[in-house]
Amino acid sequence: MLEPYLFPVKYAFLLFPVAALLFTLPFLIVQYRRHGYVNKLRGVLLYLFLLYMMNAFFLVLLPLPPSRHNAPPASGSYMQLTPFMFIRDILRESGIDLSRPSEYVRLLRERAVLQAVFNVLLTVPFGIFMRYYFHWPWFGCFAASAGLALLFEVTQVTGIYGYYDYPYRLFDVDDLMLNTLGGMVGFLLAALVLSRFLPRIDRLDDALDLTVKRVSYTRRLIAFGVDACAALAMLVVCAILGQALAGGLVAAGYMVLAPYATNGRSLGRALVRIRIVGAGERLTFREAALRGGLLYGWFGLNMAMAGQLGDAIPGLLLVPAALALLVLDVLVFIHVMRCLFNHRRRLWHERASGTAYRITGASQRQPRSAPSPADPG
Numbered sequence: 001m002l003e004p005y006l007f008p009v010k011y012a013f014l015l016f017p018v019a020a021l022l023f024t025l026p027f028l029i030v031q032y033r034r035h036g037y038v039n040k041l042r043g044v045l046l047y048l049f050l051l052y053m054m055n056a057f058f059l060v061l062l063p064l065p066p067s068r069h070n071a072p073p074a075s076g077s078y079m080q081l082t083p084f085m086f087i088r089d090i091l092r093e094s095g096i097d098l099s100r101p102s103e104y105v106r107l108l109r110e111r112a113v114l115q116a117v118f119n120v121l122l123t124v125p126f127g128i129f130m131r132y133y134f135h136w137p138w139f140g141c142f143a144a145s146a147g148l149a150l151l152f153e154v155t156q157v158t159g160i161y162g163y164y165d166y167p168y169r170l171f172d173v174d175d176l177m178l179n180t181l182g183g184m185v186g187f188l189l190a191a192l193v194l195s196r197f198l199p200r201i202d203r204l205d206d207a208l209d210l211t212v213k214r215v216s217y218t219r220r221l222i223a224f225g226v227d228a229c230a231a232l233a234m235l236v237v238c239a240i241l242g243q244a245l246a247g248g249l250v251a252a253g254y255m256v257l258a259p260y261a262t263n264g265r266s267l268g269r270a271l272v273r274i275r276i277v278g279a280g281e282r283l284t285f286r287e288a289a290l291r292g293g294l295l296y297g298w299f300g301l302n303m304a305m306a307g308q309l310g311d312a313i314p315g316l317l318l319v320p321a322a323l324a325l326l327v328l329d330v331l332v333f334i335h336v337m338r339c340l341f342n343h344r345r346r347l348w349h350e351r352a353s354g355t356a357y358r359i360t361g362a363s364q365r366q367p368r369s370a371p372s373p374a375d376p377g
Contacts, residue, residue, distance in 0.1 A: 005118065007062060008059045008061075013051075016051050019050060020047060020050065027046060029272060031043075032219060032272040033272070036210045036359050036361070045129070045133050045201075052129070056123070059122060060122075060155065061156075061160065065164055068165065070168055072165075073167065073168075078167050079157065079170060079171040080171065080172045080174070081171075081173050083173055083174065085174055086112060093110055094106055094107055116174075119174075119179055121182060123183040124183070124185050124186040124189070125186060126144070126145060127141055127145060127182065127186025127189070128186040128187070128190040129190075132194050132201065133201055135201065135202065138187060141184065141186075142183070142184060142187075144183065145183025146179075146180045148179065149176045149180050152175070153171045153172065153175060156168075156170070157170065157171035211358075215274050215356075215357035215359060217340060220357060222271070223271065227254070227255060227267060227268035230266075230267050231251035234247055234251045252296070255292055256288065257288065257289070259288045259291075259292065260283055260288035264288075273360045274357050274359055275360050276288070276356070276357060276358075277358045287354060290349075291350065291352075292349075294353070295349040298332060301328075305321070
């Protein structure tokens with residue numbers, strides 16, 4: 001009886017790592033932009049929400065027909081629009097006598113009963129997330145649950161929006177009502193039970209001082225990746241226009257001189273709410289040039305050796321030059337690993353230039369008054 005439900009769940013868990021990988025970058029950017037940092041509880045809850053939504057959709061859509069050119073429904077009808085038809089199905093299939101309560105236990109083994117129960121349970125986690133994580137009021141949760149249930153039914157009745165020739169599952173108004181009911185059950189559970197055991201989401205950042213919070217290497221890497229893509233786009237555009245040298249100068253200016261002009265900001269850093277700071281209130285030209293020259297100079301050496309510079313070096317000097325660069329790369333790698341495992345260490349270009357990263361818009365938040373014993377937060 002449970003096999004039709006376990007099959008979609010298995011596939012949801014198998015594909016979850018791929019979905020989580022695709023979800024990670026936007027998740028980090030949103031968390032950095034909105035909260036200034038990544039809270040572990042928020043992260044766990046959002047990944048659980050992603051896993052739940054995958055399971056819900058797979059339970060609704062799987063198994064799929066073997067071919068896009070599937071046969072029309074045997075009943076000839078695509079919709080069941082009579083409310084509470086599931087109750088008639090239960091009474092018809094079970095054959096119980098309602099005047100004899102001793103027969104009610106037989107309902108627990110009926111297919112129609114289990115199907116109705118699973119339709120309710122399907123959206124209970126959705127209601128929990130709407131209430132606990134997103135803080136939606138009851139009418140918002142009701143509308144969202146009904147909208148999700150309607151999305152399920154429309155996806156089914158359209159054959160996944162026309163991908164299949166015919167619907168392979170019917171639009172059922174009872175499923176719509178039961179899914180909506182499940183969302184409201186989850187809302188009540190979150191309000192009455194869950195909030196007593198977990199901290200309130202809106203108070204996770206109370207008394208957090210972002211001015212002393214360390215800027216993680218993950219955050220730096222995201223900023224660097226965005227800026228590198230921007231610089232590469234400049235190079236490509238200039239190369240298409242036949243101005244490769246100008247493109248190199250523009251890209252170098254963006255990576256090295258733009259931080260000085262913008263007081264440590266860039267497109268990538270702005271995206272994750274960080275900037276470069278020096279000894280004073282404003283980043284000096286020396287600090288920006290020394291920092292950028294040491295960092296991007298090392299990148300440039302490796303790119304030049306792999307490109308035309310390697311071809312221009314005489315054969316007798318090519319091997320010593322390549323070995324010298326290899327030694328430098330090994331030293332840089334060891335240095336970076338030591339910094340990764342010891343956060344008190346600073347990367348070579350930051351230490352030499354006297355610069356560091358700071359979270360923008362960071363201010364110390366004063367703690368709220370302690371909640372009363374009746375407050376579950």
